[in-house]
Amino acid sequence: MQHLRTTVARLRPITATQTVKSQSQARPMAVGGALRTFEPMRSYTTSVSAEPFMNGTSSNYVEEMYYAWLENPRSVHKSWDIIFRNANAGVSPGAAYQSPPPLGGAALGLANAQAMVGAQPNMEKLVEDHLAVQSLVRAYQVRGHHIAKLDPLDIGVIDFDESPVMLGLKKVGFYGLDESDLDKVFRLPTTTFIGGSESVLPLKEIISRLEMAYCQSIGVEFMFINDLEQCQWIRQKFERPGVMQFTLEEKRTLLTRMVRSTKFEEFLQRKWSSEKRFGLEGCESLIPALKTIIDKSSMNGVESIIMGMPHRGRLNVLANVIHKELDQIFCQFDSKLEAADEGSGDVKYHLGMWHRRINRVTDRNITLSLMANPSHLEAVDPVVQGKTKAEQFYCGDTEGKRVMSILLHGDAAFAGQGVVYETFHLSDLPSYTTHGTVHVVVNNQVGFTTDPRVARSSSYPTDVAKVVNAPIFHVNADDPEAVMYVCNVAAEWRATFHKDVVVDLVCYRRNGHNEMDEPLFTQPLMYKQIKKQKGVLQKYSEKLLAEGAVSRQDYEEEIAKYDKICEEAHARSKDEKILHIKHWLDSPWPGQCVKGIYMYMLKSIILSTGYIASSVPVEDFTLHRGLSRILKGRTAMRVCDWALGEYMAFGSLLKEGTHIRLSGQDVERGTFSHRHHVLHDQKIDRRICIPMNHISPNQAPYTVCNSSLSEYGVLGFELGFAMASPNALVLWEAQFGDFNNTAQCIIDQFICPGQAKWVRQNGIVLLLPHGMEGMGPEHSSARPERFLQMCNEDPDTYPEFAVRQLYDCNWIIVNCSTPANYFHILRRQILQAFRKPLIVITPKSLLRHPEAKSSFDDMLPGTHFQRLIPDSGPVCENPEAVKRIVFCTGKVYYELTRERNNRGNDDIVAIARIEQLSPFPFDQVKVETDRYPNADLVWCQEEHKNQGYYDYVKPRLRTTVDRTRPVWYAGRGPAAAPATGNKAAHLVELQRFLDTAFNLDAFTEQS
């Protein structure tokens, strides 16, 4: 931002080549077909008079005439007719021009001039002047926002580049015009709507109208959009004369909304002056802004709006937009109230809320939900999108006409947080689009204590939105009517184009970051100005009083009425004895979770799914030969491998009516080329087949989608999707498990503590490929230790009931060693009566390991998920003789059994697999430790000692045996990196810890 790079590119018009391309798709080529006179773009800063003819900034105008001429040569001025004829005959652009006669200036003159074409030398000047006007119009459209009066403080923190803005009456010389031209009349290009019903206007009037459209309280940034229809749509919304007129009723409603917004903050300030509330003072027009967007969207048929927002003004939005009962808000300020629900709760400015009500303006039902969010700014963005997508999906709203999202942002966070960018990039992807989000930025020109000039490198905080061609409407938040206008346009834009749009409310923050902060420490000049600033309600009420739109009495009555509402609610809030977190639920689930299964059907489901998994259920589909072989191999399988186990789990759930959504990078094929859930026709581009959607006619749909290369954004999205309904299995797979750390915020802030903070369950599944396979430090570890460390279970207490354990835990962590157990854990996720996040540490080499197979019998009725798989080999014959029991989890089991075979001591060393790490299967571990009373207890893992499971498992094993037996460790030593980069070192380490695991003297020597 310090040195703003307003590059030539930003100022470029839609290029001739672009326009030709888009138009040539719509129009048939005519008259020779060759379009060769249009040159590439050029800088706007070159004076118009110096431009070669028919290129650069004039090209749009010329193009339009050219197309008109192609259709009807008489529709353009004779002079242009000659040029186009010559150009099409192959004459060079410069020579194609022949001077037409002068026009004198008036519209009438134009007609007269038609007769004299081809003869008059002044025609050159005339054409140049018209092109100059075209350039001028375009300059306002591109750069008008640079000089719009956006900042209520007028301190201009936005630092554009050093090049002056060539707009205004005094700058016409820049375009090759002079002041004497101001009274001359010019024909308006078709790329402007300032004329209304007039097609010609005097230059002075043209400039005045452009200033009205682009340089008042609204600054419109849209000329980077490369879609002509969309640009024209925006132009007419802001340029048409008289667009900014409001009825008396609209003005009064606006005033009432301003009163509520302002007086709410004043009320809180009066009652709880020393409480943090992140007040909205300085941006009170946010409330009418949101209400306008909601009204307009409701008018356009939207029935449900999902919103995400940060701290600033949140209580006000809850009160005046979502219509949360005021007494419930006020009682949050009472520190003495006791919490009534399970969970630890959250502070008042993070809580969410859900409400269905009648929209008073449209008289239609509307559901509004504000998602609970953590302190982490912008983290809620993808979650809101996911929830919105899910609601659209469940109500069959394929175009986003009934459900939409609104995201609010702070200026610093919007510019600074990468997840904003990640979320924008989801906006147009088929499986992630929510068909347009309205973004509203509370741009108070400061982030906590930090000045934007050191907080971002872009001129506006909203520049990130340009990446998806979203129009950006900057508006001075001290002009509530302008705010209302842009919000109307934003909602209409979304309803028309189903694309994102940004409203940038340029405002200020009257107090410090929170009500306790002293802003003068860090923003002395800004706050001197703010202290002088009249409140927006005062300004607007004075305006309406002066206009006679409201009487003083009405205005004062409105204020008194709202004060009374607040006082009464406050009185009621004192009667509250208990704080119900449940009252702040943002995503209530309809009905019960799906429970139980038709066991007798399981077999047939498995059989039909197995068939589907190995076939292509559509006609004439050319499958890759290699893939054909793989699918054929599946049919012949006598045992089930990992991919088929997953297929069976999905297929059976789909057949039972559970929607499944699997999302992540390359999940369709599978990173390890094992899954193949989407088949591609080798002959027809983009023809695909998803066999799992062909299981049975009344099955639930299966969505499997490769995602953008984002973890934070996509995991947040899937979490939001899973929030919408308990009756869907929503899975996110990391390409490799270690990539989950770029989504850490979603894991730490939402998945791990979500239920405790916000009393809402979530059954999201994370699939995290993991395993030490000599592939180097990256791609080896999904970091199970981090997930385990965040479990809420007490390692020192032996729990009573396994089911209660599940119910109480904050998430479930498993590392399955067999396809059948993986099959069962996926199914259990839906079949259990409540929802918990499930973290699955998934294998890589086990996907193809000859021993990591399951019998189909292990999936039939009567079988279930095994939290622990005991040793069923020779050790069972004489357990008393067993000298050691090695507990382990995951892939290392196969390395241990191989080593045990090699050593031939499978009757004295038992190996037990802990498949569900959390909640820890204390009861089943106890069965094993009791079974082998003379065995020493070893925990073996392939991960380094300070990683993996050891620190988690050790105290639990000790609790299980009541600390009567020591627990030994066999595994890699502590290390900083998850794995060595050296293959030989990897193998040495492996052999070393296997030696320890089977050396029966290893620990006697230590003790």
Ligand SMILES: Cc1ncc(C[n+]2csc(CCOP(=O)(O)OP(=O)(O)O)c2C)c(N)n1
């Ligand atoms: C990801 C993240 N980093 C840091 C913070 C700490 N923090 C809280 S508010 C704030 C400033 C936010 O500024 P802005 O986005 O402009 O919102 P404003 O408070 O001005 O409305 C910061 C840095 C946070 N909440 N989240």
Ligand SMILES: [Mg+2]
């Ligand atoms: Mg800010």
